[in-house]
Amino acid sequence: MTASQSADRRPVAVIILAAGMGTRMKSKIPKVMHQVAGMPLIGHVLSAVRPLQAQHTVVVVGHERELVGVAVTASDPQAICVVQEQQRGTGHATQVAMVNLAAAGNGPVVIVSGDSPLITTDDLGKLLIAAQGKAGAVLTAQITDPQGYGRIMRDGDNVERIVEQNDANDQEREISEINSGVYVFDSAFLTAALQELSADNAQGELYLTDVVGILRTQGQHVAAVLTDEVNIVGVNDRKQLAFAAKQVRDRIVDELMLAGVTIIDPSSVWIDSTVVVEADATIHPNVQLHGTTTIAAGASVGPECTLTDTVVGPNAHVIRVTANQAIIGEGAQVGPYTYLRPGTVLGAHAKAGGFVEIKNSTLGPDAKVPHLSYVGDATIGEGSNIGAATVFVNFDGIAKHPTIVGKHVRIGSDTMLVAPVTIGDGAYTAAGSVITEDVPAGAIGVARARQRNIIDWVLRRRPGSASAQAALADSERKS
Incomplete structure (x- = not known):
């Protein structure tokens, strides 16, 4: 999908969150730089957003910013990198990015994590369509084991709020619809909501997920778009990296087989x-x-x-x-x-x-x-x-x-x-x-020594050996 295919003619902006250290990877390499199918994770994300024809693409970097910046430029020379000096959460990272989008107008802003290599352009397009006429939209999935994910609190077709795992009560943890970390927000509504974020939570961070609850208290509507759970898998450790690699491989070989x-x-x-x-x-x-x-x-x-x-x-x-x-x-x-x-x-x-x-x-x-x-x-x-x-x-x-x-x-x-x-x-x-x-x-x-055969050398120099016995037997047969 391209921005022009949507009824919303306003220019699209994209924010990619890629500042995290990825400690669970246990690697000196930044998490978003680990490879899947010959491309860093962030390269897959940039490939997915490219067909949206965004007017602005901002990548928030932090850990090993120079290395990540090189990969970003290689994938999208028009993208710009901004630095989140202190890791104060996804909400703070989005605030840093929005400073660079102040002059971008009030169009839709797509926000996606840089460690989500399985996200598809199709899902992003559906999200943009769902957000039309609303304050925003959230990509969600139903999974059998939601442990570790933020839970989606619904009010009919609207998302009421998103509760992070560490802040959820027992009843909320039973919910199987989870947040993908992929959003579309109207730029004006997002800018205002970001100013109201608070770090009063279990992590002491500014959660981007709280933007949804803030918008709902203001009477705004935030849609939910359900996708396959595979599409929203993030990579936080080596097991998830291997899983993502297999999924990308399957997509590639399926596409090739269908192409002949x-x-x-x-x-x-x-x-x-x-x-x-x-x-x-x-x-x-x-x-x-x-x-x-x-x-x-x-x-x-x-x-x-x-x-x-x-x-x-x-x-x-x-x-x-x-x-x-x-x-x-x-x-x-x-x-x-x-x-x-x-x-x-x-x-x-x-x-x-x-x-x-x-x-x-x-x-x-x-x-x-x-x-x-x-x-x-x-x-x-x-x-x-x-x-x-x-x-x-x-x-x-x-x-x-x-x-x-x-x-x-x-x-x-x-x-x-x-x-x-x-x-x-x-x-x-x-x-x-x-x-x-x-x-x-x-x-x-011809550049070799002429051959010289020394007769009976083995019998004289290796008497009693298997070779000598074989030579004697051959001599007896011929005599």
Whole structure:
């Protein structure tokens, strides 16, 4: 929903409360900076409010304000951060924010906690609609175990007041409708009510929830909008963080499947909210896709892959691969047990096979590194084949050096290519060679000692051993 879709044409303002220390997380990292699906909690909240097209977005920060501020700017460069120097409650945090909204007019103000990554744009839109013609609206949910939540005291369709857990009596604690901490208030009514807040409560803080009761005593109406309990889950500890991560994961994979992506086992797949997967791609079990990873149509990823900031081209097959900042071309084959490090580019129909590690290197179209090799700082031309156990020796102890392999080259198994070195187009290297000089186009590079067989060495030097006995038996059979 956008602000223009509402009958209320007044500009929307948003306040995000993100100043808390989050002591129950037991972390040096600010609570709102903990990650869910590749994005900090506050990033998810900013994503949810973005479609509202708010004229002003104010984020109240406190603990580790600089770190939180960087994340806010990355998600919404237009948002401003204001500092709550003393943690005096949600009401005080809102007072701090409203100082910066004094010139914003009397439109609706959306207030949401920065630790609520499951809040949806749809719920915020419903809340804005419900608040039209009233002083405000509160997002609520019915839950089976309301322990720890503020309880909703109703008067028919109106919210009469909100009672915090620590201030509730036994009868009030039996109520199962709880406050989500998400509100919409008319700016003028909110500004006036904030001036009447009192810290006369169990916590000695200014509660934003008391605004509802104040408005009701003034004869104003505050609506309630009921939502699914999952949508309003806040993150206060690591268990809730894990729960929120699972819920976001489920939403992501559901959306992808409905958009035409095949996901074989959704419960074992973790995909960041920033990842793009095209229709007709297939994701197998135990796959993690992070950052700016993109999976093209027809590609097959998994099982057991972890891809970060990696591009997988159309119809590529990626099996049991760890890749970071790599590009996998159309129809390429990677895996199993392959490690693609930053700067790796695989051309169309290239192959990086089992137990291969590639770093900062380019494989041309149809080039192959089938198995058991290390490729670093190299350029490998079209159609070339790198034999098993080949090592691109790129580091001399001080600096890294490049290796250039031309087109349609055949590198023999167990070759050491000692950089800097160039292998010309169509050249070969003999198996077991240590190549330290350039090999011209069409030549074969041979760099190994000539084999010498010492007859009966085992019989003389290892008499009585199993090897000697086997050799004697072979000699007797042939005699």
